[in-house]
Amino acid sequence: MAGIKHPVTPDGRYFVVKGKLWRLSNPDIEPRARVRLVKALMDARRAAKDAKNAGDRDVELEAHRRVDEAKRSLGERGPVWWDDGAPDYNRHAVINTPYAGWYAKARRCG
Template identity: 55%
Template sequence: MTEPPVTPDGRYIVVRGRLWRRANPHLPAVERQALVARLMDARRAVGRALKADDAPALAAARAEVHRAKVGLGERGPVWWQDGAPDQNRRMVGNTDYAAWHAALDCA
């Protein structure tokens, strides 16, 4: 599997033409590892809840996924300090990264 393109500033990856915010690279390794483990546990809980058709468990598991992603910096307040706006989940062609991405496709 090839890695998705990463924007030059390291803030986003591009998946199927859409920007997705990357985890905060400044998190200490131990904290990041704990948050990733928490995220994976929560994703497994989502799967179990879906399989069991358990709406309350599904809501709780999805809330835990969200909390882990906020902790990682993939959601919630941005982790960079330069005042640049968050362009998470936007189509790359409609963002400041459009020219960069177009140049990738030509390479």
């Protein structure tokens, strides 16, 4: 996957950071919508950081709500974007999932 600097599971559902799986965005999102959603996510993250630095808890909470909304729209949170019935392993330790063998091999080869 372009732009990802971490191992990506063979099915393209997760990337791994420090041994933990993180769900990727839905690859079926139309490109213009993806650009709009990623911009909204980055804007919300900046707003959360700025509000935290300013000590404005109410603005920070609203910015975190917008981060969550954007991540759900991208498919990174909330209901899974795949339809084969596979469970969601988002935020699970990769060694405790069916991806453990793949990850062990990827680490040896990487």
